[in-house]
Amino acid sequence: MAVILIPELYRKFTFNESECRFGGDTVGIVLKRFAAEYPEMGRRLFDDKGSMRSYVHVFIGKRDIKTMQELRTPVDDHTVVKLIPAIAGG
């Protein structure tokens, strides 16, 4: 099962869990299961049509999945999925 690291911003939607594990062959399946477990979190990751919101950044290692195979990016038991909070300005 892949590990999802949850930033402080989102922990109020995950009952203060800072990380959790979900099975699946792709990051999309893992995130969908994560979203199903925590619906409030799910609303922030995916829009009404089930597409990932453009401002959500998901990294595996140091790479944004948008530069990989997006939600079809393969994962395994050693994969660490990081959710990066959207920030803006400066």
Next chain:
Amino acid sequence: MKAKGYWGKILRIDLDRGRISEEALSDKVARMYIGGSGLGARILYDETTSTTDPLGPDNPLIFAVGPLTGTKVFNSNRFEVVARSPLTGIYGEANCGGFWGESFKNCGYDALVIRGQSKKPVYLYIDNDTVKLEDAASLWGQETFKVDHFFKDIFGKSAEAAVIGPAGENLVKIASIMTDGMHGRAIGRCGMGALMGSKKLKAVVVLGSKKLPVANAEGIKDLMKKIASHMNEGIPLVQRQYGTSGGFEFCEAIGNIPVKNWYQGPWPEGAKKISGQAMASSILTKNYHCGRCIIGCGRTVRASGGIYDGMEIGGPEYETIGLFGSNLLVDNLPAIAKSNELCNRLGLDTISTGGVIGFAMEAFERGIITKKDSDGIELEWGDGKAVHAMIKKIAQREGLGELLAEGVRSAAEHLGGIAKEFSVHVKGLEPPAHDPRAKMTAALGFATSNRGACHLQAFSHDFEEGEVIDDLGSPALTDRFTLIGKAENVYRMQNLMSILDSLTVCKFVLFGGMTVKPLSEFVHHVTGWDFDDTEFMKTGDRLYTLKRMYNVRLGISRKDDVLPPRMLVHKRGGGTNELPAVNIMLNEYYQYRGWDEFGIPTTKRLHELDLDGEV
């Protein structure tokens, strides 16, 4: 001077007499006020009075760098400009990246103080120990890009110029000072370009090549190695990829962008068209790094139309996109990029210019301004071409531009009636693209910022329900609407930002883990001072309070620590339907600050901050 990281010298220019001199910077002053805006505020406090004319010869234009500038420390190549603001009439400071700061420091100075007014246009040339004033008659009236090209042609590519455009020459009170030519880095806020214009000073050109001694080069190297891995993951990577506007749609979703002069709520389709992601897939050609920057949030875009058509040019960042995009309902990225280009060429602050045009559009919609006033320009929401025409008029003070050149507060006072109800500013400064109704720390931060409405004096918006600074000394914030913990957070964040603006380090280093302890370690390694995180934060408190005392001398008190009516009475919807309870937060905030009920620093707190006898 014993401390490393400083040259121990301030360069002084008297434009009245054409005199150039040097003054020593003492160890005591350096340690108490660090550099950048801290040192600038000290000089400004000492050399002006409550009657100093903001556009008069006695208002000093102060450029200052910090002890880390000129070292290899990440993102340390910024500089500050400090003066009494021509726009607000109170304390003014503006911060800029690019390459000018390091080149100036490498000339062998820690600060530059320019007083007086030249009778004819001049530029200041500083090539290490060679300092001279040169005639600038042929450059007067020229746009900033051309002037930068001129200096690079004459002095070589390493020449860095801080330049004013026609707006500064015309004393437009929202005028900027620009560096980095077509890449357009701005000393944007507080109308510093107008002060430079009043001095008939077209540019300050620097060519520094001296090497600054540091106390512990190995210590710096080791700490940079530790930090580097954090700078190459998470938020800094997202900033590199999408710039500062990568979170634009997110900000729209939570009600944190200005829409239609801060009146409207949702604008999701528009936000999607002008976000950092949209830019990355359209006009972006590459990212831009300021000197010593490891992040690279700057944007380089392909210009469309006009004399720079097809050329690579500095692109708009988040605040510019907010003020020239959503604030004016312009959902066309090339049109926003053109607004950015025009402001950079003419020398205008994009935040204030977008703010004042938004005000004018609302006045036009309400019939307070008509086509007759605007020389035939239909100031309709969403019309990029009307915006471009208005930018040019402001820079030249033509027609309606004459009124708008004075800023929102002045324009509203001139128009009278209900205009003040929709004039959006704090202490005379137009706000950046963050809505105080969406985040309570932003509300308190805007109200208490020493330079007026500003997101960078507290820089709390990304740390409220977002990132966390572990060593800040206050708990993480997880609910943006509650008032709990907000006063303490703003107090600490403002102190931290005061230090960063004095070290002249980019605030984005916080996202890469360069927080209180690593920063104080860097100061220790550079200067040799035994400078721990306790002294670090206390110094930030001192600097913030010094700037407040400058404003207190000008009559600023609690009555001025407010938000504009629009943000206190109008529920905007679209991710937020709150009205900030600033007054309640102020009580607690003043307690943390050690200020009395009127917002005046107490004698006791001044003593605790070693400011008794200093102010």
